[in-house]
Amino acid sequence: MAAKIPTDALKELRVNEASKANGKAAKPVPAADDDEGHAEDSDDDADENGAANGTDGATGAAKKKKKRKPKKKKKNPTAQTEPPSVMVSQLFPNKSYPKGEEVEYKDENNYRTTNEEKRHLDNLNSEFLTDYREAAEIHRQVRQYAKKTIRPGQTLTDIAETIENGVRSLTGHSGLTEGDAMVAGMGFPCGLSLNHCAAHYTPNAGNKMVLQQDDVMKVDFGVHVNGRIVDSAFTVAFEPKYDNLLKAVQEATNAGIREAGIDARVGEIGGVIQETMESFEVEIDGTSYPVKSIRNLTGHNILPYSIHGTKAVPIVKSNDQTKMEEGDVFAIETFGSTGNGYVRDDMEVSHYAKNADIQHVDLRLSSAKALLSVINKNFGTLPFCRRYLDRLGQDKYLLGLNSLVNSGVVEAYPPLCDKKGSYTAQFEHTILIRPTVKEVISRGEDY
Numbered sequence: 001m002a003a004k005i006p007t008d009a010l011k012e013l014r015v016n017e018a019s020k021a022n023g024k025a026a027k028p029v030p031a032a033d034d035d036e037g038h039a040e041d042s043d044d045d046a047d048e049n050g051a052a053n054g055t056d057g058a059t060g061a062a063k064k065k066k067k068r069k070p071k072k073k074k075k076n077p078t079a080q081t082e083p084p085s086v087m088v089s090q091l092f093p094n095k096s097y098p099k100g101e102e103v104e105y106k107d108e109n110n111y112r113t114t115n116e117e118k119r120h121l122d123n124l125n126s127e128f129l130t131d132y133r134e135a136a137e138i139h140r141q142v143r144q145y146a147k148k149t150i151r152p153g154q155t156l157t158d159i160a161e162t163i164e165n166g167v168r169s170l171t172g173h174s175g176l177t178e179g180d181a182m183v184a185g186m187g188f189p190c191g192l193s194l195n196h197c198a199a200h201y202t203p204n205a206g207n208k209m210v211l212q213q214d215d216v217m218k219v220d221f222g223v224h225v226n227g228r229i230v231d232s233a234f235t236v237a238f239e240p241k242y243d244n245l246l247k248a249v250q251e252a253t254n255a256g257i258r259e260a261g262i263d264a265r266v267g268e269i270g271g272v273i274q275e276t277m278e279s280f281e282v283e284i285d286g287t288s289y290p291v292k293s294i295r296n297l298t299g300h301n302i303l304p305y306s307i308h309g310t311k312a313v314p315i316v317k318s319n320d321q322t323k324m325e326e327g328d329v330f331a332i333e334t335f336g337s338t339g340n341g342y343v344r345d346d347m348e349v350s351h352y353a354k355n356a357d358i359q360h361v362d363l364r365l366s367s368a369k370a371l372l373s374v375i376n377k378n379f380g381t382l383p384f385c386r387r388y389l390d391r392l393g394q395d396k397y398l399l400g401l402n403s404l405v406n407s408g409v410v411e412a413y414p415p416l417c418d419k420k421g422s423y424t425a426q427f428e429h430t431i432l433i434r435p436t437v438k439e440v441i442s443r444g445e446d447y
C-alpha cells in the first residue's frame with residue numbers, strides 16, 4: 001500500500017525536478033550488468049522456497065501408527081489447492097515456514113552476519129520472524145494462484161474476492177467473528193488499480209468493472225499474522241507492449257531493495273531508484289515515453305498493525321537524511337509512469353484506516369459511534385475497505401463513516417491517479433532489517 005507525500009513536504013525535500021520537465025528523455029544508466037547479478041540472488045531463494053514446499057508424508061504416516069483405530073483419519077493435506085484453501089500452518093508443520101531471501105549487509109556492516117551478539121538478537125526475535133514468514137508464504141501462495149488465473153473478462157470484484165478469500169483461508173481466520181480479523185488475515189484491502197491509476201483502488205459493492213485485454217493492473221495486497229504485515233505488489237498486463245514499463249519498475253524496486261540496509265539514507269535510496277527507473281524508455285502504440293518515478297508516492301516502514309510508520313522511502317532523489325535502522329521493517333515499492341509522474345486523488349474512496357495517533361474524540365452521531373466500535377473490534381488500525389464492512393453485515397454506514405473521516409478518527413485513502421491515458425506500474429516487497437542480515441521476506445520465484 002503506497003504512502004503519499006503532502007505537496008508542501010515534497011517542496012521541502014527538494015526532490016529532483018529534472019524528470020518533471022516536458023518529457024525530456026532521462027539519462028541512460030549502465031545498470032544492465034549489475035541487474036543480471038542480482039537476479040541470481042532471487043533464483044537461489046526460489047530454490048529454497050521450492051524445497052521447503054515439498055512436504056512429505058512423514059507426519060501423516062507417524063500419526064497413523066499412533067492411532068490404531070479402525071476409523072479412517074483424514075490425512076493432513078500436503079499441497080495447496082486451487083483456488084487456495086489449505087492453511088499454511090498445515091502445509092508447514094511446526095511452523096517451519098520458508099525464509100525470505102537473506103542478503104548479507106555490505107561494507108562496515110558485513111561483520112553482522114556472523115557476529116555472536118547480533119545472532120543472539122536474531123534468536124530473540126524468533127516469534128516475530130515466524131509470524132512474518134507465515135504471512136509472506138501466504139502472500140506467495142495466493143498471488144501464485146492469482147497470477148495463473150487472472151484473465152481479461154473477469155470482474156474486479158471477483159478478482160479481489162478470490163485473493164481476499166484465499167488469504168483468509170490460508171491464515172485459518174475468516175474474519176467473520178468479532179476480533180478474528182485482528183488475529184490474522186488481510187493486512188490491508190486488495191488494491192486493483194488500472195492504467196493511469198497507480199494505487200488504492202478496490203471495488204465497492206455493486207462495482208461491475210471488467211478487466212480488459214489492454215489494461216495494466218496493479219495488484220497490491222497485504223497479509224498479516226498477529227499484526228505483522230507483509231506488503232507486496234506486482235503488475236499484470238496481457239499485451240507485450242507494456243513489458244518494458246513493467247521491467248523498469250521491477251528493476252527499480254530491486255535497486256531500492258539492494259540499497260536498503262542499516263544506516264542507509266532514504267533520500268539516497270530514492271536517487272538510485274529514480275536512476276534505474278528513468279534509464280528506461282518505452283514504446284506504446286507507436287509513441288515513446290520516458291518512464292518517470294511517481295515523485296509523490298513512497299515506500300514506508302511498517303509497524304505492528306500499522307501499515308504506514310513514520311519513515312518514508314522516496315522513489316526520487318531527495319535530501320531526506322533519515323536512516324534505516326536495525327529492527328526496522330520496510331515496504332520498498334516503486335511506481336513508474338508514462339504520464340506526469342505525479343498522482344492526485346481521484347474517483348470513489350474505498351480504502352480507510354483508523355488513525356493510530358488520534359486521542360479520544362466526542363462523536364455526536366450515534367451511527368458514527370456504532371461504526372467506530374465495529375472498526376475497533378475488527379480492524380483496529382489495520383486498513384479496511386467498504387466491502388469488509390458489508391461482509392460483517394453492516395449497512396447504511398456511509399454517513400457514519402464520513403463523519404468519522406471528517407472528525408479525523410478515520411483516514412480515507414482515495415485512489416491515486418496520474419493523468420488520464422497514461423500507464424502506471426508498481427512492484428513492491430517487504431524487507432526486514434534484521435540484526436544479522438536483510439531479509440526480503442516476500443521474495444518469490446515470480447518477483
Ligand SMILES: [Co+2]
Binds near residue numbers: 331
Ligand atoms: Co506499501
